[in-house]
Amino acid sequence: MKLNRIVLLSAMLVTALANTTFAQSLRSAYDGAFLIGTALSTNQILEKDPVQAALVAKEFNALTAENDMKSSLLHPEEDVYKWEIADALYALAEKTNSKVHGHTLIWHSQLSRFFREKKTKEDMIAAMTKHINAVAGRYAGRTFSWDVVNEAVEGDGSLRKSVFLEVLGEDYLALAFKLAAAADPKAELYYNDYSMTGVEKREGVIRMVKKIQESGAKIDGIGMQGHWGLESPTLEEIETSILAYAALGVKVSITELDIDVLPNPRNVSGADISQSAQNTAALNPYVNGLPDEIKAAQAKRYKDIFALFLKHKSIISRVTVWGVNDGNSWKNNFPARGRTNYPLLFDRENKPKEAYYSILELRKK
Ligand code: G3I
Secondary structure (H helix, E strand, O other): OHHHHHHHHHHHHHHHHHHHHHHOOHHHHOOOOOEEEEEEOHHHHOOOOHHHHHHHHHHOOEEEEOOOOOHHHHOOEOOEOOOHHHHHHHHHHHHOOOEEEEEEEEEOOOOOHHHHOOOOHHHHHHHHHHHHHHHHHHOOOOOOEEEEEEOOEOOOOOEOOOHHHHHHOOHHHHHHHHHHHHHOOOOEEEEEEOOOOOHHHHHHHHHHHHHHHHOOOOOOEEEEOOEEEOOOOOHHHHHHHHHHHHOOOOEEEEEEEEEEOOOOOOOOOOOOOOOOOOOOHHHOOOOOOOOHHHHHHHHHHHHHHHHHHHHOOOOEEEEEEOOOEHHHOHHHOOOOOOOOOOOOOEOOOOOEOHHHHHHHHOOOO
């Protein structure tokens, strides 16, 4: 009897400890609100660094390949597919009980060369069909959501003059969604873009999504890439946009969140990688560490935007930060190469930052 009680008490203690540890993670804290995602590099997908692998498994429940599922890497030539890294991503997600967000099926950038060689409608439709069937079809039933079309709208709201638009006109948009729905009927299908709080761009995206819906194609969500700064866009701009997109009857996800703390070169915004600037000392002021006041400002910014996301949690299905730690971030190389930026939730030693604690704090019971 005594022994049984000891066993029972020990089991209760272990459970309590496990729960305490578990509560200290973003994925458990935001359970019931929305998924908490991250983007993984090739090495992170392959779990090369055990510390980062443990961190990813503990903190995040939605995984996106930062690069490895883009067409030029996954399907570099018409009859050549490189599945190894993407297969590993799905295996990792299944092992860690996480969802996979597929990024991305149709995008003008990091695009396989063969798409650019298609000059007739028939050839382009065949290439899109083959690509989407192969990729979405291979992972059908295992993909939570797809970025079906990425970055098809310009800042002024017009459609980007991509090779897809040139050959097929705007019909390529609905076609992509129809092909994705046929290849993977269960996945949620998204349109994903940056600078989604700009007024003209927002109106252009809404016009485009309405046309996709009128065509009878299924579109489940809109991804707002959150490549944002400490002050811009404002909370009001973010909220207005979330509500405007949701009014289309779709879900909204914040898909690529990072909060840039470095001075922004003039005329650069969003994530158009054709923009660039020279790396100068003035543009790279924190090579030896981030001052306390900037750490605090970033923590407040993260807290404010997550409070806003929580306010709209019935609309928002996922918030994904674009990278695991500050050292991994593409923001160290955009728009100027070789800067020391601090946009994410974990520092270069994989330690949680003030920004991390600020958003965990919001979910303390
Ligand atoms: O893999 C090669 C490596 O072999 C080579 O030595 C090295 C030299 O520069 O380049 C490596 O490739 C780089 C790749 O990232 C992997 O690190 C490319 O140069 C670099 O351009 C590429 O940047 C990626 C960028 O997309 C390209 O468009 C970033 O990592 C990635 O974060 C970024 O992600 C995009 C989203 O997909 C869409 N939305 C915007 C977002 C930010 O640009």
